[in-house]
Amino acid sequence: xxxxxxxxxxxxxxxxxxxxxxxxxxxxxxxxxxxxxxxxxxxxxxxxxxxxxxxxxxxxxxxxxxxxxxxxxxxxxxxxxxxxxxxxxxxxxxxxxxxxxxxxxxxxxxxxxxxxxxxxxxxxxxxxxxxxxxxxxxxxxxxxxxxxxxxxxxxxxxxxxxxxxxxxxxxxxxxxxxxxxxxxxxxxxxxxxxxxxxxxxxxxxxxxxxxxxxxxxxxxxxxxxxxxxxxxxxxxxxxxxxxxxxxxxxxxxxxxxxxxxxxxxxxxxxxxxxxxxxxxxxxxxxxxxxxxxxxxxxxxxxxxxx
Numbered sequence: 001x002x003x004x005x006x007x008x009x010x011x012x013x014x015x016x017x018x019x020x021x022x023x024x025x026x027x028x029x030x031x032x033x034x035x036x037x038x039x040x041x042x043x044x045x046x047x048x049x050x051x052x053x054x055x056x057x058x059x060x061x062x063x064x065x066x067x068x069x070x071x072x073x074x075x076x077x078x079x080x081x082x083x084x085x086x087x088x089x090x091x092x093x094x095x096x097x098x099x100x101x102x103x104x105x106x107x108x109x110x111x112x113x114x115x116x117x118x119x120x121x122x123x124x125x126x127x128x129x130x131x132x133x134x135x136x137x138x139x140x141x142x143x144x145x146x147x148x149x150x151x152x153x154x155x156x157x158x159x160x161x162x163x164x165x166x167x168x169x170x171x172x173x174x175x176x177x178x179x180x181x182x183x184x185x186x187x188x189x190x191x192x193x194x195x196x197x198x199x200x201x202x203x204x205x206x207x208x209x210x211x212x213x214x215x216x217x218x219x220x221x222x223x224x225x226x227x228x229x230x231x232x233x234x235x236x237x238x239x240x241x242x243x244x245x246x247x248x249x250x251x252x253x254x255x256x257x258x259x260x261x262x263x264x265x266x267x268x269x270x271x272x273x274x275x276x277x278x279x280x281x282x283x284x285x286x287x288x289x290x291x292x293x294x295x296x297x298x299x300x301x302x303x304x305x306x
Contacts, residue, residue: 090274102305105230121288207256
């Protein structure tokens with residue numbers, strides 16, 4: 001488990017950095033080469049050789065007799081009531097190995113805050129993340145290699161996707177592009193590349209805003225249904241997708257922009273549930289509240305490069 005440390009912003013949130021010694025151990029692990037084969041890890045056990053908890057609040061537990069799962073079992077990630085804000089106050093796990101390129105994802109049911117008052121800020125996420133925070137591209141901004149799927153419990157028909165390459169916690173300069181899609185209607189709500197907070201979006205470059213609309217999935221609700229979320233990461237392209245009610249592939253974002261806007265560092269795969277004190281549902285200005293009851297996401301399976 002990670003100890004407390006400095007706070008670092010990732011995926012629109014904050015992640016505490018672990019000690020320099022532990023960072024050096026994780027960064028020095030050999031990356032697994034990408035292949036065309038994807039490993040499906042079902043949660044009939046906690047696969048200790050492949051994953052480990054990554055917050056002090058995490059206990060990896062397998063739930064049984066879970067409707068909608070492939071084998072009746074799922075990993076339970078329960079965020080307790082009144083959690084600390086930020087990912088390190090949440091619950092989650094990470095892979096024990098780093099991967100460079102490949103297919104990543106999860107079949108999961110996200111945290112459900114139906115009936116809770118004042119739109120609590122609870123996020124369920126699946127993402128790759130590198131702890132090598134050098135400046136390998138020499139642009140003067142600290143590397144922050146990350147590819148995210150994130151869903152707010154108060155807006156379960158909307159999926160947020162972000163590709164990061166840089167973020168400086170001292171200057172607030174960054175390099176990231178995000179897309180927000182209402183999966184139920186197929187509407188692209190937002191597609192934006194930014195280099196600093198408060199600076200506004202830059203004009204999309206060719207290949208950065210595809211497709212213009214996605215195929216609608218009627219009745220989509222990430223918190224009520226087990227759904228599969230995947231992304232294919234390569235050196236010059238990242239494709240995010242899910243599957244419709246007939247199990248047909250639905251591409252949410254086919255990013256084909258400049259390759260220097262795509263992560264190129266070996267990364268861990270992580271999944272978590274955490275509380276954000278400032279991430280409101282898309283289109284809302286209401287400040288999210290701290291959840292007063294526990295919120296649980298269920299992970300049926302996780303997909304990793306072979």
